[in-house]
Amino acid sequence: xxxxxxxEATVMRLSVYSRFLExxxxxxxxxxxSGDIAEGVGVSPAQVRKDLAYFGEFGTRxxxxxxxxxxxxxxxxxxxxxxxxxxxxxAGKLGSALARYQGFLSRGFRIIGVFDNDPKQFGRKLNxxxxxxxxxxxxxxxxxxxxxxxxxxxAGAAQEVAxxxxxxxxxxxxxxxxxxxxxxxxxxxxxxxxxxxLEVLTFNLGLNTNKGL
Numbered sequence: 001x002x003x004x005x006x007x008e009a010t011v012m013r014l015s016v017y018s019r020f021l022e023x024x025x026x027x028x029x030x031x032x033x034s035g036d037i038a039e040g041v042g043v044s045p046a047q048v049r050k051d052l053a054y055f056g057e058f059g060t061r062x063x064x065x066x067x068x069x070x071x072x073x074x075x076x077x078x079x080x081x082x083x084x085x086x087x088x089x090x091a092g093k094l095g096s097a098l099a100r101y102q103g104f105l106s107r108g109f110r111i112i113g114v115f116d117n118d119p120k121q122f123g124r125k126l127n128x129x130x131x132x133x134x135x136x137x138x139x140x141x142x143x144x145x146x147x148x149x150x151x152x153x154x155a156g157a158a159q160e161v162a163x164x165x166x167x168x169x170x171x172x173x174x175x176x177x178x179x180x181x182x183x184x185x186x187x188x189x190x191x192x193x194x195x196x197x198l199e200v201l202t203f204n205l206g207l208n209t210n211k212g213l
Contacts, residue, residue: 010051014074016041017048021071033064080108085144087170089161090152091116091124091131094176098152099126109148113140117157134164141168148172155179 020040024032034045034052052058052070055077059065075081086109088099098104099114114126115134124131132140140146149165151158151173158177165173165187172188175181181189 006054010054011078013041013043013047013051014078017051018071018074018078018080021067021074024067025071029067031064032067032070034059036064082108084109084148085146086111086148086150087113087115087137087141087146087165088150088152089115089134089137089165090157090176091118091121091126092152095150095152096126098150098176099129102127111150112144112146113137134161137164138168141165141170146170148174150174150176151181152176 017037020037021032024036024040034048037048038045055073058070058073072081086104088095088111091099091114095114095116099111104111111127111129113136114129114131115137116122116131117134119133121131122133141149146168147170149170149172151161151165153161155177158175158179159181162173162175162181162183166183170187173181173183173190175189175191178193178195180191183189
């Protein structure tokens with residue numbers, strides 16, 4: 001399997017499938033079909049089968065998929081069969097909210113360092129993690145072997161923060177700033193721009209409105 005051939009949309013759907021399977025497992029469901037998964041997440045059964053086929057054969061024809069087994073297989077594919085250490089830079093409102101979000105830990109992402117350049121923030125705790133000066137970023141990343149960084153600073157400071165993360169040895173960045181980052185090709189970057197997502201919503205709303213004309 002060559003990861004670069006897997007469509008990003010497939011990877012995103014795998015994450016959704018894993019959440020559906022986790023809930024099904026909690027409810028004691030043993031077997032599900034591609035139709036059950038499709039209905040639960042809002043795609044077609046054919047799409048479910050196609051997405052899973054990128055990674056092998058998981059089910060039994062005419063029977064379906066073992067919920068617990070498929071859930072664990074998808075977690076392994078997504079790299080969730082281990083804990084990932086994360087640092088977050090930017091302890092403003094968004095950064096503070098993300099640092100407190102329990103969903104990260106439940107999926108295997110542990111924020112071990114929160115950094116800011118505002119002395120008024122230093123020493124404040126977010127979900128048990130003390131906010132530190134950004135000058136300590138390199139030390140923490142290298143000492144703990146952190147691989148993922150989250151950026152929640154204003155656009156004007158985002159590139160500088162990305163440069164610091166890259167220099168410290170970070171391998172992947174989740175960027176919440178509305179700025180395109182220039183980083184070495186070895187670093188995987190995923191950007192979350194709330195305005196872009198809202199514009200996608202309004203685009204689709206416009207399509208639906210025009211259909212009714």
